Amino acid sequence: MNKKLWAAMFLLGLLGLLAGCSKKENTNEEQTTSPSSEMKPAANATPIDPATAASVSGTVTFGGAAPKAQKIDMSQDAACKGNNVAETVVVNDGKLANVFVYVKDGLGNRTFDVPKDSVAIDQKGCRYHPHVLGVMTGQNIEIRNDDETTHNIHPTPKDNREWNESQPPKAAAIEKNFAREEVMLPVKCNQHPWMKMYVNVVKTPFYAVTGEDGKYEIKGLPPGDYTLAFVQEKMGEQTQKVTLAAKDSKTVDQSFKQ
Amino acid sequence: MPYNRAHHRFAVFAAAVTFLLIIAGALVTSNDAGLSVPDWPTSFGSLYKIPHLVGGVKFEHTHRMIAQFVGVLSIILAVWTWRADPRRWMKYLGLTALGLVVAQGILGGLTVLFYLPPAVSSAHAALAQTFFCVVVLIALFTARSWVEETPRIENDERHPSLFTLCLLSIFVLYVQLILGAMFRHHGLSWWPHVLNAAAVAIVLAWTAIRALSRYSGIDAVRRPAITMLALLIAQLCLGFVAFLTRVAWGHDAVQPEFPMVVSTVAHVAVGALLLATTVALAVQVWRHIPVAVGEHIPSRERKPVAA
Numbered sequence: 001m002n003k004k005l006w007a008a009m010f011l012l013g014l015l016g017l018l019a020g021c022s023k024k025e026n027t028n029e030e031q032t033t034s035p036s037s038e039m040k041p042a043a044n045a046t047p048i049d050p051a052t053a054a055s056v057s058g059t060v061t062f063g064g065a066a067p068k069a070q071k072i073d074m075s076q077d078a079a080c081k082g083n084n085v086a087e088t089v090v091v092n093d094g095k096l097a098n099v100f101v102y103v104k105d106g107l108g109n110r111t112f113d114v115p116k117d118s119v120a121i122d123q124k125g126c127r128y129h130p131h132v133l134g135v136m137t138g139q140n141i142e143i144r145n146d147d148e149t150t151h152n153i154h155p156t157p158k159d160n161r162e163w164n165e166s167q168p169p170k171a172a173a174i175e176k177n178f179a180r181e182e183v184m185l186p187v188k189c190n191q192h193p194w195m196k197m198y199v200n201v202v203k204t205p206f207y208a209v210t211g212e213d214g215k216y217e218i219k220g221l222p223p224g225d226y227t228l229a230f231v232q233e234k235m236g237e238q239t240q241k242v243t244l245a246a247k248d249s250k251t252v253d254q255s256f257k258q
Numbered sequence: 259m260p261y262n263r264a265h266h267r268f269a270v271f272a273a274a275v276t277f278l279l280i281i282a283g284a285l286v287t288s289n290d291a292g293l294s295v296p297d298w299p300t301s302f303g304s305l306y307k308i309p310h311l312v313g314g315v316k317f318e319h320t321h322r323m324i325a326q327f328v329g330v331l332s333i334i335l336a337v338w339t340w341r342a343d344p345r346r347w348m349k350y351l352g353l354t355a356l357g358l359v360v361a362q363g364i365l366g367g368l369t370v371l372f373y374l375p376p377a378v379s380s381a382h383a384a385l386a387q388t389f390f391c392v393v394v395l396i397a398l399f400t401a402r403s404w405v406e407e408t409p410r411i412e413n414d415e416r417h418p419s420l421f422t423l424c425l426l427s428i429f430v431l432y433v434q435l436i437l438g439a440m441f442r443h444h445g446l447s448w449w450p451h452v453l454n455a456a457a458v459a460i461v462l463a464w465t466a467i468r469a470l471s472r473y474s475g476i477d478a479v480r481r482p483a484i485t486m487l488a489l490l491i492a493q494l495c496l497g498f499v500a501f502l503t504r505v506a507w508g509h510d511a512v513q514p515e516f517p518m519v520v521s522t523v524a525h526v527a528v529g530a531l532l533l534a535t536t537v538a539l540a541v542q543v544w545r546h547i548p549v550a551v552g553e554h555i556p557s558r559e560r561k562p563v564a565a
Contacts, residue, residue, distance in 0.1 A: 076316070
């Protein structure tokens with residue numbers, strides 16, 4: 001193959017790449033109405049009658065023997081101390097933590113205000129806290145570094161804008177948001193390659209993350225037929241249908257197997 | 259043309275430091291540290307300050323410092339070659355090396371600014387070894403054996419010619435380099451690289467066996483052929499170990515593990531040596547074993563390539 005052809009292929013590759021990057025650019029869809037983390041409807045949001053609001057809750061379990069947690073070697077940075085076990089699959093007495101649960105379908109064209117309150121990501125002990133985070137599109141995320149070492153925060157999204165910023169110890173919080181829906185968006189630190197977390201960006205406030213006890217609760221849903229999605233970073237997504245009447249409080253449990 | 263020992267030794271030194279740079283670059287990729295310094299051409303906002311070398315920064319910034327040193331060496335090598343070497347094509351080869359290192363630096367910067375796109379990162383990996391081959395060739399062309407000795411000539415009457423086999427070897431190695439880089443940078447699956455490894459093994463073994471069976475009397479051909487064969491065997495073994503540690507055992511690892519890092523970096527380093535050795539063999543075959551009568555160039559018109 002002659003040199004000109006190679007050069008042309010390389011340039012085409014670069015152009016394609018630039019096109020791909022520009023496609024990912026942030027089309028910031030931040031909403032400016034008075035948001036509320038308690039999902040009170042505002043002017044341009046679809047109102048929900050609190051008198052009929054229903055809720056769904058449950059427990060996510062792990063079937064079979066819990067996988068042995070992988071150990072992390074933090075020795076490459078003396079400032080990193082703490083729990084040295086990976087959080088890929090966290091099981092306590094059969095209950096599965098860090099599962100993102102959200103209403104995937106059933107809300108139609110309803111719109112919701114973006115909460116005014118920020119959600120926080122802390123870097124402490126060279127780990128991200130929380131390991132799995134839910135946030136609404138456009139909602140502010142405050143990222144803090146509580147460690148005595150520099151971290152870099154590097155989300156690697158598919159549908160949102162990618163960025164990579166370093167944050168020295170005691171530096172001011174970094175404030176970011178994600179414009180588009182994206183579930184299990186990985187965030188990593190290239191200085192400490194074991195540091196990983198997942199941000200889940202959705203357009204509704206109807207989501208939760210299971211705690212150490214595997215429990216979750218989603219409140220304030222209008223009556224209707226819904227598809228609930230349960231997403232785990234390694235084991236993927238499972239869904240369940242649920243019908244909620246006015247003021248219903250239903251239990252929907254889910255089980256994962258590896 | 260007289261042999262210039264200082265110039266040759268400097269070229270050898272530049273090639274050695276470039277080899278170190280390739281290892282440093284492989285360490286960056288294997289430790290997933292390519293974006294630990296988020297800016298370029300500065301590092302954490304400074305052009306000259308050395309940051310605290312911990313975590314991924316240790317690999318990335320060390321790679322940048324060695325790269326800067328290689329850049330300086332390339333400038334010196336190009337200027338020195340331009341001034342000291344009477345061969346016009348050598349002057350241009352020195353400039354080519356300089357152009358490649360500049361392009362390589364820019365590609366390295368693009369990998370940081372565009373968050374390691376597979377195409378650019380793979381181009382960075384391939385250009386690194388191309389630059390290494392050019393510096394190795396400068397070292398070869400400035401060596402006493404090349405400059406002062408009269409080459410022993412033997413005609414090649416077989417089809418395909420040994421020179422054709424050498425070119426084919428370089429081609430399959432280059433394809434292998436790109437496939438391997440694309441796999442490492444998440445642009446391709448592992449199987450094209452593994453599949454092409456069979457082609458590499460067949461073509462290079464064919465080339466080495468032909469060179470050793472028919473032209474073992476020519477030192478300049480025998481030595482690189484033996485080296486190429488030894489490196490090929492080592493590289494296949496390292497590739498197998500790298501596959502086990504990265505794909506078979508390490509695909510679920512929560513962080514880069516030591517066996518994976520060591521085997522993969524060694525695989526990259528030996529791959530660079532293998533490519534450079536094959537290029538050197540091709541050059542020596544072109545010099546010592548011209549294509550025989552019956553092909554395009556009549557043997558009477560084919561003069562030995564002297565200094």
